[in-house]
Amino acid sequence: MNNKKKRLRSFRCGPLALLVFAGTAGAQSQPNSNEAIAQAFAQAGGATPQVVAQPDGSTRIEWHGNATVDVYGNKINSAGGTTTSPLTSGTFGRSVFQSDLRGIGPGGDVSQFQLGMTFSNDRSVLSQTSHQINNLQLGRAGPNYQISVGDVMPNFSTLSSALGVRGLMASRQFGNTGVSGYTGVVAESWEALGEQIYRNQLVREVYGVKVDHAITPGLKVFATGQEGSDRSDSITAPGVIGTLQPARVRAGSGGLTYQDGPWQLSTEAAMSGYEQTGLPGRHGHAFVADGSWRGTTVTLRSGFHDIDTNFVSLSTAAQAGIKEGYVGGDWTAASWLSLGSDLRRTKLATLDFAGIPSTITRTDSGSARATVNLGPNWPGWTGNLQQAESRIFDALGQRARNEQSSAGVNYASPTWTSGFNYGLSKVRSAGAALSDSDTESYQLMLGRSFSNANANEPASWTLNLNTSGGMQRQHLLAGGDTVTTNYSVGISGQNTRYGSLNLIFTGGEITQLTGLPALRQRGVQLEALHPLSARAAVKVYSRDIQRNIGDPLSGATERVTGIQLSYTL
Amino acid sequence: MSPTIPTCSPGRLARFCLSRRLRFCLHRCLQCCALAWICLLPGAQAQGAAAPPAFELEQGARGALNTLIVAYAGNQPLLAETMLDEAMIGRQILVDQMRTSLNQQAQIQVSLRDVRSSIGDNVVAVTFSWEKRFLQIPAMTPMLRSGRAIFMWQRSAQGWRLVGISGDSPFAL
Structure with a gap:
């Protein structure tokens, strides 16, 4: 306990805390408020911060964070250059820093400062710069308000605003009514926004507001309004300047959510306006409704989405031109049998644009699945069956069909694991008949675990041996087969004192239709981790992968050796 | 060479007032004030405000x-x-x-x-x-x-x- 207390950081003592969280920690202790907030963390599914009441009445919490530093050398030999390997030869470094600092004041307010950064000179990690801000957020939340600055994520609803914004977001609860708003910009990164690197996309200024009102504890109605407008001269990448015309988006929506016992329903209707320089403006509409009923043994769900091709909003989830409906359900038919099925009809329309008429593609699809638990007479054994099929009718009247079937049986016990899976895939397409094929696949795995665990003490060491092998045969209806085989053998051990060791051998080959020699793969990976202290560890790793050995076009050899130091705050 | 000192003429002031940059600044300030105002108004009902880490x-x-x-x-x-x-x-x-x-x-x-x-x-x-x-x-x-x-x-x-x-x-x- 003493050691744990030493690791804690007091918000009142740290200079950063003084800067960021001034005024959050008071002299009066309110353990009940703190416990309530901690319970809220737990209910939300997050790790609960450790709140420790001090003799003087103040509160301290943990500071989560970690830092890793990697130094590694690459030796790459790639026949196709960057086409066959993302890596380049050389010695590189990479460090990642993540911090999550939170304080809970006596009044129940939560202050937070989150920062994640990556530094690297390896262009396969950071393509344009030697450092980047992964995420940055500073905020404060109380019993009835929340305000955040930095990387914020307004998630008003499916059709309105659901996007990452660099800016400010705030929400406030007034009785049964809540008000949320945000303002900021959508940019590729902080570095692009600060013009440290070229901008390839227009910077979009956005803002939005949402008002929701709870009519009953389970029924809530809401309305949203948002707007986004591109900065006309914000692209700085030389080859991209002038290729994108600025646009302006306006959208408004209204909807309701209902949740009561087993019932759940959400529905929303929206309208939008879109203006782009040099093009006529367009207006779109959208409607979505999704519902579910969750009983003891049965879950049913259904939904309908209709998004106009002209609809544009600030939501990542709203895909224009989609009209679809679906029904599905899961049923625990018996203690040993679970069944599930989904049916869906989708229509995808393209935008009537620049004289090119709209085209429509229709898809009917369905899936069924069953999981069998063989019960106490066969402990550890499970089986599963799955079938999925879709039929596609494209704009030219051509048909396509995708079928996927799989069956498997698995066994798991404290010392043995095993599994066998069979899959069959059939793909037919009138528009790409040369690719029509039937593909069979088999996968087998076996694992064995050893340890010194007994009824009185947990294991101080474990040893795991795993092997797997697979074969896939693709029969092209136009003629010819390709066969892909693969195998892996893995050994891993862990000791509470010395750390862990993982060693994996892989291999396989792909036969070619052209009669050329098979493309062979081979690889070995080694990773050894040793704890230096309760918070620090060192890891040594090495990887030697050879793909398509000897092939003049696709051959590649990647040898990576490195060391990593990690430290947890 | 003496440095050029900007002068404040009515025309220059009008152009500045109508400039897009000023309108953007005013717009953004208005939005920030509105959001701050929302947070500063007295709330009525306690609600779990803590989010997962x-x-x-x-x-x-x-x-x-x-x-x-x-x-x-x-x-x-x-x-x-x-x-x-x-x-x-x-x-x-x-x-x-x-x-x-x-x-x-x-x-x-x-x-x-x-x-x-x-x-x-x-x-x-x-x-x-x-x-x-x-x-x-x-x-x-x-x-x-x-x-x-x-x-x-x-x-x-x-x-x-x-x-x-x-x-x-x-x-x-």
């Missing part, structure tokens, strides 16, 4: 993204489909993209770079650049595709589910 959310979403990519590249489309939310708009379009590309591409490798996150309440938008390398069937020609995408992940009782994709899809042909 962003640290955990970001790691969860990135882990789900890696799992989805590995399942796809490992030719396990049925496993990848289980990570797509049933209510995802255009779900079947994405599923058929996966199945069609897996039928025509072998030895798929998808590498991610410049990964960033925006974190909300149980929602994380992961932005990244991707490169996809594969052998084109039947001639086994090495190919490279690249793009930039935003995947929006939502944490539910069933785990992390993909609820939206924006930008270039790495699962397309």
